[in-house]
Amino acid sequence: MKKTLTRVAAALTLAVGLSGAASATECIAPANPGGGWDFTCRTVSKIMFDLGIVPEPIQVTNMAGAGGGLAFAHVVTERNTDEDLFVAASSATATRLAQGAYGGMNADMVRWPASLGADPGVLVVAADSPWKSLSDMVEAVKADPASVTFAGGSAAGGFDHLKVLMALRRGGFDDIRAVKYISLDGGADALTQVIGGHAQVMTGDMSEVVGFLKAGKVRVLAVLNEDRVPGFEDIPTAKEQGFDVVAVNWRGFYLPGGISDAAYDKWVERLMKVAESDAWAEAMAANGLAPFPKFGADFETWVRGNIEEIRALSKEIGVIQ
Amino acid sequence: MDILSNLALGFSVALSPFTLMLAVVGCFLGTIIGALPGLGPSNGVAILIPLAFTMGLDATAALVLMTSVYYGAMYGGRISSILLNIPGDEPALMTTLDGYPMARQGRAGDALVLSGVASFVGAFLATIGLMLLAPLLAEVAFLFGPPEYFALYALAFATLGGLASRNQAKAALAAFIGLGISTIGLDNSTGMPRYTGGNLHLMDGIDFLVAIVGLFAVSEVFVFIERHGVGSAVGVRLGRVTVPFRDILHSGWSMLRATVIGFFAGVLPGAGASLGSFLAYTAEKAIARDGDSFGTGNPKGVAAPEAGNNAAAGGALVPMLTLGVPGSGTTAVLLALLMTLNITPGPTLFTERPEVVWGLIAALLIANFVLLVMNVPMVKLFVRILSVPAGVLLPMVTMVSFAGIYSISGSWFDLILMVAFGVVGWLFRKLDVPTVPIILGILLGGHMEASLRRAMVVSGGDWTYLFSSPIAVGLWIAAVAGFIAPMFLRGLIRRREAPEVVTDGD
Numbered sequence: 001m002k003k004t005l006t007r008v009a010a011a012l013t014l015a016v017g018l019s020g021a022a023s024a025t026e027c028i029a030p031a032n033p034g035g036g037w038d039f040t041c042r043t044v045s046k047i048m049f050d051l052g053i054v055p056e057p058i059q060v061t062n063m064a065g066a067g068g069g070l071a072f073a074h075v076v077t078e079r080n081t082d083e084d085l086f087v088a089a090s091s092a093t094a095t096r097l098a099q100g101a102y103g104g105m106n107a108d109m110v111r112w113p114a115s116l117g118a119d120p121g122v123l124v125v126a127a128d129s130p131w132k133s134l135s136d137m138v139e140a141v142k143a144d145p146a147s148v149t150f151a152g153g154s155a156a157g158g159f160d161h162l163k164v165l166m167a168l169r170r171g172g173f174d175d176i177r178a179v180k181y182i183s184l185d186g187g188a189d190a191l192t193q194v195i196g197g198h199a200q201v202m203t204g205d206m207s208e209v210v211g212f213l214k215a216g217k218v219r220v221l222a223v224l225n226e227d228r229v230p231g232f233e234d235i236p237t238a239k240e241q242g243f244d245v246v247a248v249n250w251r252g253f254y255l256p257g258g259i260s261d262a263a264y265d266k267w268v269e270r271l272m273k274v275a276e277s278d279a280w281a282e283a284m285a286a287n288g289l290a291p292f293p294k295f296g297a298d299f300e301t302w303v304r305g306n307i308e309e310i311r312a313l314s315k316e317i318g319v320i321q
Numbered sequence: 322m323d324i325l326s327n328l329a330l331g332f333s334v335a336l337s338p339f340t341l342m343l344a345v346v347g348c349f350l351g352t353i354i355g356a357l358p359g360l361g362p363s364n365g366v367a368i369l370i371p372l373a374f375t376m377g378l379d380a381t382a383a384l385v386l387m388t389s390v391y392y393g394a395m396y397g398g399r400i401s402s403i404l405l406n407i408p409g410d411e412p413a414l415m416t417t418l419d420g421y422p423m424a425r426q427g428r429a430g431d432a433l434v435l436s437g438v439a440s441f442v443g444a445f446l447a448t449i450g451l452m453l454l455a456p457l458l459a460e461v462a463f464l465f466g467p468p469e470y471f472a473l474y475a476l477a478f479a480t481l482g483g484l485a486s487r488n489q490a491k492a493a494l495a496a497f498i499g500l501g502i503s504t505i506g507l508d509n510s511t512g513m514p515r516y517t518g519g520n521l522h523l524m525d526g527i528d529f530l531v532a533i534v535g536l537f538a539v540s541e542v543f544v545f546i547e548r549h550g551v552g553s554a555v556g557v558r559l560g561r562v563t564v565p566f567r568d569i570l571h572s573g574w575s576m577l578r579a580t581v582i583g584f585f586a587g588v589l590p591g592a593g594a595s596l597g598s599f600l601a602y603t604a605e606k607a608i609a610r611d612g613d614s615f616g617t618g619n620p621k622g623v624a625a626p627e628a629g630n631n632a633a634a635g636g637a638l639v640p641m642l643t644l645g646v647p648g649s650g651t652t653a654v655l656l657a658l659l660m661t662l663n664i665t666p667g668p669t670l671f672t673e674r675p676e677v678v679w680g681l682i683a684a685l686l687i688a689n690f691v692l693l694v695m696n697v698p699m700v701k702l703f704v705r706i707l708s709v710p711a712g713v714l715l716p717m718v719t720m721v722s723f724a725g726i727y728s729i730s731g732s733w734f735d736l737i738l739m740v741a742f743g744v745v746g747w748l749f750r751k752l753d754v755p756t757v758p759i760i761l762g763i764l765l766g767g768h769m770e771a772s773l774r775r776a777m778v779v780s781g782g783d784w785t786y787l788f789s790s791p792i793a794v795g796l797w798i799a800a801v802a803g804f805i806a807p808m809f810l811r812g813l814i815r816r817r818e819a820p821e822v823v824t825d826g827d
């Protein structure tokens with residue numbers, strides 16, 4: 001009798017525990033700990049709990065695989081109506097959706113509530129490089145495309161590669177298949193190759209070059225942002241040098257596609273509160289992010305435009321048909 | 322003098338009763354994580370990061386805990402290599418080659434103590450190297466471009482022949498299978514998926530941990546079932562643990578040479594601990610007078626890879642701290658930890674945050690001494706965990722393998738893949754095909770191919786670019802020598818041995 005009671009009690013505890021786990025708010029970071037998506041999930045989740053926007057701590061789940069594809073498939077097929085789930089996303093998500101790299105799944109299968117910040121793109125040369133401006137670089141490529149190697153942290157056809165191609169096209173260089181690009185294991189690795197003279201230009205994010213910039217080892221030719229970045233006012237934008245390129249690695253979220261409009265609005269409101277908080281401003285400053293607030297319908301429209309642009313460019317360079 | 326005052330600063334930050342306790346706890350957990358197949362230093366550290374945050378540890382305390390776990394796992398990997406013939410993590414792969422034969426000869430205790438001392442020598446000297454030379458060594462990474470990296474990996478594969486003493490063709494076959502497996506996944510040079518069959522689970526390629534656990538641990542289970550447990554490899558008995566002073570003295574130079582090789586392999590981003598222990602082993606085998614007995618339980622074959630991989634673990638911290646480039650999976654996780662603590666590694670870290678750098682170095686030194694104490698006199702404690710009867714142990718190993726592999730990506734696909742590797746491993750044992758070269762192919766093949774492809778993009782397809790720098794040429798010469806030398810040496814040794822065989826016949 002006593003045994004049965006213990007068993008019932010254990011079963012009850014287990015059931016309560018399980019249902020408790022199921023109802024808790026969850027943030028999926030579609031990569032291993034340490035990357036941009038993991039940072040977005042952990043920072044935003046912590047701020048939401050600290051500010052009392054959510055009553056309980058948010059559980060962060062790392063679901064690495066296929067550059068975010070596994071998490072995307074998981075959300076679409078298994079969690080389509082889960083209103084307590086949000087997933088970290090960035091320009092990389094948009095790039096892969098544009099190129100059909102998530103097994104044919106597309107951006108309409110989920111909903112896009114907000115982006116909170118952005119890591120502006122940069123084009124960087126070694127400190128002893130003869131090039132002082134973006135046009136010096138573009139002229140060198142025009143004169144002899146084979147003499148300039150670009151190094152970035154993304155795969156060929158990925159976002160770092162596309163930044164270079166966008167800048168060159170705005171500068172009037174259209175033979176983009178002649179552009180040499182090598183893919184390294186991340187921004188810092190690519191910088192090492194440029195400083196060592198094995199490649200000429202590093203393409204990446206602002207946050208990746210801050211340390212080397214302070215040490216005086218590199219020069220940023222242009223930041224691919226609307227305005228100069230706070231804290232780095234002496235670095236000119238591509239725009240003011242006459243190249244109309246804005247390429248930022250935005251940090252935001254997507255939600256399951258089958259949730260109600262009320263739940264969607266609730267998430268937009270929650271994320272707005274985070275974007276306005278001092279804690280988020282501090283987190284951005286510490287990590288080299290610029291503000292990039294876009295919410296609700298605005299953000300949905302913007303993501304679609306972003307994906308369209310990337311798709312067109314990818315077709316042109318032959319990454320997709 | 323500067324270094325001494327910096328070190329004093331480091332110890333003042335890192336040395337308190339609380340951090341010492343953290344170091345002991347971290348080393349203990351790390352050793353167990355390392356010893357369990359399927360759980361290596363990188364997922365060990367990743368699993369424990371949330372623990373550091375929930376405990377509300379400050380930057381230094383968190384670093385002490387994590388580096389202790391890191392070094393602990395590097396030490397612990399050898400335990401299951403020696404006692405079970407299953408590498409506890411990927412850098413401990415080479416230790417199976419001589420460690421397990423030693424254990425079969427009833428010298429498990431000697432092998433464990435010897436490898437513990439070798440681990441200490443490698444890790445301790447690497448930490449000293451990190452302390453004295455880090456800013457200087459950061460420059461080495463700048464010297465290595467695509468052609469130099471390709472030559473380095475070519476060197477590794479050229480010396481592969483030194484591994485298999487019996488059948489070179491089978492070893493080569495295994496290495497090619499490994500290289501083939503390494504091409505699965507997204508090709509970074511074109512952005513195209515290869516051999517994935519449209520399966521998202523294969524987009525990132527096949528994780529080497531899945532292959533290691535499958536080929537070694539799961540196949541062991543199959544063999545055990547097939548033989549109904551008779552003559553099982555598992556369940557080596559450990560006699561009295563004594564310190565084998567003779568072996569330690571004999572392999573002293575091996576340890577030092579392996580430390581240097583391992584340290585430099587670690588300093589180069591991407592190469593890491595596995596390459597360090599591999600090159601240390603083959604180099605030692607090539608120059609040892611008793612090179613032919615490598616693979617049959619030669620103490621030097623245990624000391625060299627262990628000193629090599631622990632030195633590489635220290636070396637890998639150099640590019641991580643000075644460049645922000647992680648040299649291995651574990652340093653990538655440590656890098657993430659530092660960033661979460663608002664510390665951005667890079668060229669300015671040593672000048673801007675000396676208390677963090679020197680606190681870390683002090684923590685490494687502390688962890689090393691704790692581990693020496695834990696792994697030499699107290700090795701029996703860890704062994705007891707593994708010395709339960711095979712019928713009990715193997716199901717446990719299987720369970721931990723499944724849990725560990727599931728924790729990598731949280732997908733059942735990896736589990737099925739692991740069992741498939743187990744079947745392949747079982748089949749290869751029957752065919753007497755060595756499985757170590759398969760793992761090396763998977764571990765190094767991706768890097769090797771990527772550097773060749775980068776070199777071809779940079780040079781526009783001109784292959785002479787591969788020999789365009791003194792470093793590259795030097796590495797190629799070493800590769801050719803490493804490939805040819807064993808053939809001649811073997812001839813020489815045979816000729817010398819021939820008369821002995823005749824007298825034996827008499």
